[in-house]
Amino acid sequence: MQFFFSQSLQERFFEYDIFPSYDSSDQDWVTQYLMSELEDRQELRLCIHPRDFVPGLFVVDNIQAAVERSRKLMVLFTKNFAKSQWCMYELRLFIMEVQERGEELIVVFLEDIPAEDTTSEMEAASAVYPCYKWPDGARARKKFWKALYKAAIKGTDRDRSVLDKVLKKLFK
């Protein structure tokens, strides 16, 4: 088995664990579900723009700073996301950053988006990176959070998958 470690990412300090990009009209979902699950229950640190962006500075400067300071980048695809200029800008920036880092973008679909409303960048992102669809029902949602959490902690000190693989091999 081969293990690839990008030294610079592993040793870098990140102020935020995840920077989610979403349209402001989806803020309620973010507050009710994303923040309560990932911040309160799982104790991750999210960069939420109405709370954590610095007022009085340019939005673009804030976005750039947040991208540099976040370990993982996430996008929440909805019909509103597809129509928002800022969201498209953030998506492009995220794709570039994630390619540079050699990591994966976390793509979350909050609803089904018809093909005519999807932009080409969204289509490309959902084709290349693993997508997580927000389901109905408590059990499905539990699975959803488990999968999302696993993606969010990949490569950090909470990620046991590498350790588990090594242990399995040692004690086969």
Add this chain to the structure above:
Amino acid sequence: MYDFYLAVAESDLEAFGIPFAEMVERRMNMKPCVTLRDIVPGTAKYETMAETLETRCNGKVVFVLSKNFNNSEECQFLVQFAKTLDPYAKQQKLIPLVIDKNVKLPRVLEGLVCINYNAALRENWLGRRLWEAVHGGTDRHARHRRRTLSSPYS
């Protein structure tokens, strides 16, 4: 010395400006300079406002963006003047506080991160956001409540 200058249209002063200023003084421990209350009326009104803003408010302005903001001559003057103090938005001198929906930002404030008053109040972020905006937000690391995940090698 004031912590910041509150640029509010005259028509919003009674409904929003004064109660907001009082709340900030009482609950957030900051001192705003409010035009009709703190500026001595007389001739050369705009010059006094500009001087107060620059010398006694540390150049910091909070603009109360409502439907009436664009109709207020005073506010238009303040926006233009304050911009000269921080043209590249590097020092957080101009802080837009949006209190109405669908308000168009004046051109000079375009592209800046605003504080959405209603949302911030609802989520209980208002005090912290305002404090950070006025005081430079450099103590962000100090107020970390939870440790972020680190790499297994650090």
